[in-house]
Amino acid sequence: MTTNHKNDTQIPWELIDTAPIPGQGTELQLFQREGEFSISILDGGVLMSTWAHQSEDALAQLPCAKIVNRNQPRVLIGGLGMGFTLAAALKTLGPEAKVVVAELVPGLIEWNRGTLGKYAGHPLQDPRTQVRVGDVAKVLREQRQAYDAILLDVDNGPHAITRKKNNWLYTTDGLTEAYRALRPEGILAIWSAGPDREFMQRLQKIGFKVKQVRVREHQNKGDLHAIWFAEREAW
Template sequence: MTLIDTAPIPGGGELRLFQEGAHYSIKIAGTGDLMSTRMHGSEDALADLACRRIAARAQPCVLIGGLGLGFTLAAALKHLAPDARVVVAELVAGVVEWNRGPLGAHAGHPLGDPRVDVRVADVASVLRAATQQYDAVMLDVDNGPDGLTHASNAWIYGAGGLNALYAALKPGGVATVWSAGPDRRFTERLRKSGFAVEEVTVRAHGNKGARHLVWVASRR
């Protein structure tokens, strides 16, 4: 495995891009893989579970928090019509550049799609600025509600962030949130914020690999 590049995380820390043969992985110092091009089934499911519910709407606008390896974005684009708009908020500028470079081919170069508006920004600030703007929001900004990668991510998973998420959705809109595992307290916080909540177990690679969790939270 070869270290290809590093990228600073605003506020502290560093992401590292590794290559092993034809595949790539992103790690954070002191942990294992955050994500890998070898397995992206649960990232695909994050988009599938949201976009299937809103794809028939006229000119849908969706927000993806966390670009990652581009697989969630690519899966969302497959469901959405040519008049859709997809806003992607990625905190780490280096991740955007990696997707425009060596990572792009693995997800089919989704950043080149004209429907995509990619912003180097904290998704929290994007949510705070939105009122009934999005038909769907897909969040994959960390390993789950613990805020492993970036301390400020904890706000998104707390009451303030979930209230902002609810307000950012159009009536009947849906949010999906990725996690490495279940968290009963987070489910309760979603419900207290007004969402109808479904917990969906998904696999990292097709019907194999680690079991991850996606919360499907619908605005009433």
């Protein structure tokens, strides 16, 4: 996901660690400036920040609020990021829920277990959390009707910028796999840097009923992101 930093150009950013992206020949870079952290891709833009995560929170809040009263709800999150979507899901769900997080980059998981953990409230330490190291596409294919909600915050949405293979998730084939992995009345939520009418129509053709929400990245400021909430059944 792309985001902006606070408007403070006086204090320089310091590169404190890197993490290779498997199969890509490039890496994620972790930067620090005073009490703020950001993650960039090598030779690319800023992907995420500890300062701006309002849209990542929203990705989890609505779907999890709708499934919270189901029997032992199960959630799959594609993309750990800085842990804010996971934290929002856990905060919304009850004690019987289980949340599976699929993250491709092992180094990103380690950052969340260490330096970044406190910013989202250490959600990886929650006993309801299960971490899967690898591509969320593989997890989607493993089981049918396994999840009450699937939350995808992979790359930059339907137009991948960090890993070309991520585009598959947003194709008809990838979305069909997500549909099959959902339980009846399950919800697929997808984060994107911006709206995409063609992609919304693709979701509808597969059989989802789709609602698009626009969310600012931080306290009604910054970039205006898009989130699609797609249900197997009617709202």
